Amino acid sequence: MLRLEWFQHIFAINLPSRTDHRDQFSLAAHFTGLRVEYVDGVTEVDERGLPPGGEEIKSKGVRGSWRAHMNVLRMIVEQNITTALIFEDDTDWDIRIKSQMQNFARASRLLTQPRIGTTDHFLDPTFPRPTEDSHEIQEFDITTDSTMTPTTSPYGDLDRWDLLWLGHCGNKFPPAKNKKTPLGRAVIYDDETVPEKQRIDPQFGDKQLVQQYPEHTRVVARAHETTCTLAYAITLPAARRFLYELAMVKMTAATDIMFRDMCDGLADRPIQTCFSVQPELFQMHRPVGRISKQTDIGDAGGAYFDTAYTANIRWSTRVNFPKLVYGSTNYTDSFPDRRMEGE
DSSP states (O other): OOOOOOOSEEEEEEOTTOHHHHHHHHHHHHHHTOOOEEEEOOSOOOGGGSOTTGGGOOOHHHHHHHHHHHHHHHHHHHTTOSEEEEEETTEEEBTTHHHHHHHHHHHHHHHHSBOTTOSSOBSSTTSSSOBTTBOOOOEEETTTOOOOOOSSOTTSOTTSOSEEEEEOSOOOOOOTTOSSSOOOEEEEOSOTTSOOGGGOOOTTSOSHHHHHSOSSOEEEEEOOSOOOOSEEEEEHHHHHHHHHIIIIIOOOSOHHHHHHHHHHTOTTOOOOOEEEEESOSEEEEEOSEEGGGTOSSSOOOSOEESSOEETTOTTBTTTTHHHHHTTOOOOOOSSOOHHHHHO
């Protein structure tokens, strides 16, 4: 039986000067059982090393972020790493991340693996590509639906997916009119790690999740118009393609927008098989203080946070550092249900 492991390798991008980010990330990884290799962030990029179009991108932060992500993709290729999970170093997650990833794996398999007893018939009739006869949004429940067991990855066999966009700051469901992208959705109902709908922040996404689904529901589907590369898993073949397209063919925008173009098949990029999840499993942490101190990519304005929090993450690992460090299991819930608040 296939063991549910994370991925072959886990990387975190960290500017050496941001010792605060590394301290916090290392502590969070320690308490949740993640073994991480750090890759240096980049502050200076020689313009001669930019692909066509890169000279039009003037922001040093955007250029540096791009180069850091390309360096990780290159390492995956150089080391022949089958699958890797890549983090930006200000990312946070729920203390229960391993059980969350188990549910995510159950969901992604429903969208990638063939029906039981078949090799090329899928629950989602629009997978791997919609046709004129199959263009209807269908939903599948991880507790009742099932597919063939994968043999090369718990998230679906490696020839069936390219990228899992697990941490973002906005994602949408593909619309029914989209003829490029499969439309199936795998639903995780009664997920106690999901905040109540009124407390979910879609950020740069939309409100379909809170409008269409009951409380405490998480949904896995094809990535669409996704923003921010906070955390993503990628296969070796996809790493080769992303490295080629984004580091050699052309540079057209910030890294996350170019990833979006690859996943959505835009800007003359070949479409990739990318899945995402709403609400996201990984999110940027907001510590106490000015947001401008937290980011290294661009101008974040003068907003000030009086209380540390992480959007859409209930038992935030970073918010719970005081509990974890001193051995308490009475964890802080950043988004308690209204009923729980009244008890």
